[in-house]
Amino acid sequence: MPDKKFPYSGFGSAAIHAGHQDDPNYAHITPIYASSTYVFDEAEQGMRRFSGEEKGYIYSRWGNPTITEAEERIAALESFGLGDERGNPLALKAILHSSGMAALSTLLISNLKAGDKILSHYSLYGGTQELMEKILPALGIEVIITDLRDLNKAAEAMNADNKIKMLYLETPANPTIQCVDLLELTRLGKQKNLIVAVDNTFATPYLQQPFQYGVDYVFHSTTKFLNGHGTAIGGVLLGKDIDHMNGHVTKVHRLLGGNSNPFDAYLLTQGIKTLEVRMQRHCHNAMEVAAYLETHPAISKVNYLGLVSHPDYDTASKQMRHAGAMLSFEMKDGLDAAKRFIDKLQMCIRAVSLGTCDTLLCHPASMTHHGVPKEKREQYGITDGLIRMSVGIENIQDILMDMNSSLPNLSEGGA
Numbered sequence: 001m002p003d004k005k006f007p008y009s010g011f012g013s014a015a016i017h018a019g020h021q022d023d024p025n026y027a028h029i030t031p032i033y034a035s036s037t038y039v040f041d042e043a044e045q046g047m048r049r050f051s052g053e054e055k056g057y058i059y060s061r062w063g064n065p066t067i068t069e070a071e072e073r074i075a076a077l078e079s080f081g082l083g084d085e086r087g088n089p090l091a092l093k094a095i096l097h098s099s100g101m102a103a104l105s106t107l108l109i110s111n112l113k114a115g116d117k118i119l120s121h122y123s124l125y126g127g128t129q130e131l132m133e134k135i136l137p138a139l140g141i142e143v144i145i146t147d148l149r150d151l152n153k154a155a156e157a158m159n160a161d162n163k164i165k166m167l168y169l170e171t172p173a174n175p176t177i178q179c180v181d182l183l184e185l186t187r188l189g190k191q192k193n194l195i196v197a198v199d200n201t202f203a204t205p206y207l208q209q210p211f212q213y214g215v216d217y218v219f220h221s222t223t224k225f226l227n228g229h230g231t232a233i234g235g236v237l238l239g240k241d242i243d244h245m246n247g248h249v250t251k252v253h254r255l256l257g258g259n260s261n262p263f264d265a266y267l268l269t270q271g272i273k274t275l276e277v278r279m280q281r282h283c284h285n286a287m288e289v290a291a292y293l294e295t296h297p298a299i300s301k302v303n304y305l306g307l308v309s310h311p312d313y314d315t316a317s318k319q320m321r322h323a324g325a326m327l328s329f330e331m332k333d334g335l336d337a338a339k340r341f342i343d344k345l346q347m348c349i350r351a352v353s354l355g356t357c358d359t360l361l362c363h364p365a366s367m368t369h370h371g372v373p374k375e376k377r378e379q380y381g382i383t384d385g386l387i388r389m390s391v392g393i394e395n396i397q398d399i400l401m402d403m404n405s406s407l408p409n410l411s412e413g414g415a
């Protein structure tokens with residue numbers, strides 16, 4: 001059987017093997033342990049497991065072998081090649097949740113209390129923004145939003161209010177694909193003793209490893225690129241303070257009840273195996289699509305981190321291995337043109353979400369941001385003609401053909 005201490009020199013090997021435990025029945029793939037509870041040989045053993053004296057499962061809201069494998073694999077990837085302050089390999093604890101939002105809830109509730117404030121950027125995942133604006137204030141937790149791409153503004157905001165306890169970063173972020181500087185912001189945050197947390201969903205650990213800059217927490221919606229196949233909702237919270245993670249954070253996770261389940265964990269573990277090759281192909285295809293769109297006469301603007309024209313191109317090049325799979329673009333003729341284009345697509349899929357093998361496109365103004373007043377939307381760069389695209393791993397010529405036959409053909413003067 002393979003040696004679990006094998007020093008994988010490649011990220012892709014770790015994505016396939018890390019965290020795997022030999023199965024007592026010699027199954028090659030870790031089975032789906034569909035069991036809510038676990039047996040004690042005798043009362044004494046139950047006591048030892050509860051006290052932590054003996055390792056072992058007790059109840060599946062607390063832990064499950066199929067879930068453990070997914071957690072250990074993601075921890076191995078997020079810490080891949082990184083060291084701690086003493087030069088030892090960085091140790092991380094990962095806790096799998098039922099969704100990205102559940103992982104985020106555990107993060108916030110285990111680290112903040114009434115009176116605390118969060119500092120963040122204005123471009124955030126919609127659910128995160130709503131949680132911060134509509135749920136946290138009732139718990140006495142306030143959010144301060146500024147433009148964190150401006151480091152002077154970030155420092156000013158941190159200095160202006162000593163109630164700020166957490167710096168919350170999401171990079172790249174929806175839907176204009178903005179980036180914030182992980183190195184500089186973490187440095188500023190740590191000068192003020194802030195907890196620094198990063199939503200790394202869009203990048204994945206293959207493209208970006210925030211722990212390298214000294215952040216405290218990373219979280220993912222595993223629903224997206226980590227699963228990669230659109231088969232399960234999930235989220236993971238990772239932390240480097242192992243005692244705190246095993247103590248208070250685990251307690252909060254168990255009591256809030258946002259646990260994952262063995263079937264979703266199994267799907268996730270299988271999906272992660274191909275993360276490296278998928279991300280390489282995603283990024284390659286996205287670059288081709290962005291270059292194609294940039295020269296198309298029906299398109300006024302392309303937001304892609306691999307294009308020098310993106311305002312955050314330098315930040316992205318500094319902290320990401322490649323520019324990612326996410327892009328957005330604006331149709332010159334606004335709402336109707338955007339709808340017409342999206343309705344014509346034949347292979348690419350009209351859907352929200354991202355990170356699946358197939359290409360997904362959505363129209364934020366009529367879908368994800370339908371309820372946001374037009375003026376507010378436009379402040380965030382969500383114009384009527386904006387289309388967001390999660391570029392898939394189909395053969396690039398098919399993606400381009402589908403796009404080309406769905407966009408207006410202006411060169412023939414028929415527009």
Ligand SMILES: *Cc1c(COP(=O)(O)O)cnc(C)c1O
Nearest residue numbers: 099100101125199201221223234
């Ligand atoms: C999807 C997503 C979330 C929320 O995750 P769920 O799995 O849907 O709960 C959070 N952040 C980002 C960037 C996302 O894309």
